[in-house]
Amino acid sequence: MxxxxxxxxxxxxxxxxxxxxxxxxxxxxxxxxxxxxxxxxxxxxxxxxxxxxxxxxxxxxxxxxxxxxxxxxxxxxxxxxxxxxxxxxxxAGLPAAAPRLRGPRVKKGLPRPITPDEALHLTQTVGEDAAEPWIAARDMAVLLLLYGAGLRIGEALALTPAILPLHDSLVITGKGGRQRLIALLPVVRDAVDRYVSLAPWPLPRAEPLFRGAKGGPLAAGMIRRVMARARTLLGLPPSATPHALRHSFATHLLGAGADLRSLQELLGHASLSSTQIYTQVDAARLLDVYRTAHPRA
Incomplete structure (x- = not known):
């Protein structure tokens, strides 16, 4: 061999x-x-x-x-x-056990969400910065799927026109082939519909929904680049990435009263411990607000 x-x-x-x-x-x-x-x-x-x-x-x-x-x-x-x-x-026919070797300790940092206003301004700026109207509609649709539906960027770019026409909910296949049902807000549906109406390329049902400027599948790197330009224009920190929009979706839902189990299902986490980190994020955000606003903080 x-x-x-x-x-x-x-x-x-x-x-x-x-x-x-x-x-x-x-x-x-x-x-x-x-x-x-x-x-x-x-x-x-x-x-x-x-x-x-x-x-x-x-x-x-x-x-x-x-x-x-x-x-x-x-x-x-x-x-x-x-x-x-x-x-x-x-x-080799042996017990499939991993060797015992201790790795470096990695301190887990908290996700760094952005505010609802920053998310809105980012999507608007991305649209205004695009070269063509259909590209603006495409980029805004992708970002709203991340912030408004909690999708991972890979999940958004894996969508095909078979999901059309959109309804109030959508089944997403995420990591490990796990499926979950997500709710689609009207603003998210409208953004995707606008992109579809403006797209200059044929959109066969079995091929990627979101296309690049030359008609091929849209690459995640392109979305990261357009978001990097937008956050520079808005003066946002480097942590304002596409994935931060998913973190913001989770943090803002939790802050609005969502329970952890429901949030776990919406995010597609295999373990509740992955979702629990957002309780720390929300607590940290509240403490930051307290320190800023309270006269005796």
Whole structure:
């Protein structure tokens, strides 16, 4: 078995067996490729890979740290290494257990939402900054899906015209193939409908709904770039990213009285602990308001 076959099997397992996102698949396959490349004798079969010890993994991580990656990236690299080694052991007929190797401690930062006014101004500025009316409508529709419906950017860009015509709710397939039902506000539906009415490209039901300037699928990087321009124009911090709109959706709903279980379902979180972080965000926001407004704060 050659390296390409090993990586192809790993890619197939992540994509179809684990249903990981394309971004995760690329990162995990790249980690496996680096591990194989650092071995003096390139592994030719699963048994050889499975025999790699903790020292080999530490060497791999040390090399990555020397290349300048930070704590978070190192933790992700270790997670990918453990998953790959567990897969290799399973392929070699051994118990598919990940090697015991402690990674760097990563302090979890709180999501940084933006205010409702900032979200509104961002979408308006993105529209005003666009080169053509249909592109303005497209960008505003995507951003409103993030802020008004809590979608991840990948989920928004994976939508197809098969969802049309839009109704009050929509079934979204998120991470791990998990499906959830989301509510669509009239302003979100109107924004998508306006984009569809102005789009200069045919929109077959099985192809991406949102298109780039040349008619191909719209890339997430383009949405990040237009939002970066808008936040610069508005003087907002670098934390005002497309994903921050999803954080804002969650924080503002929680502040309006939504319960955690409902919020978990709307966001598509597999674990309630992922949703609970927004209770800290909301508390931090309230404390900030208190310190600003209270005369004895």
């Amino acid at each position: 050659i390296e390409a076959e090993i990586l192809a099997a790993w890619h197939d397992h992540l994509t179809h067996g684990r249903r990981r996102s394309p971004h995760t698949v690329r990162a995990y396959v790249a980690t496996a490729r680096r591990l194989i490349a650092t071995q003096e004798q390139p592994p030719r079969d699963w048994a050889t890979l499975a025999a790699l010890d903790v020292a080999a993994l530490r060497t791999q991580l040390a090399g990555r740290r020397a290349a300048g990656i930070g704590q978070v990236s190192a933790a992700r690299e270790l997670s990918a290494l453990k998953a790959f080694m567990a897969f290799a052991r399973g392929q």
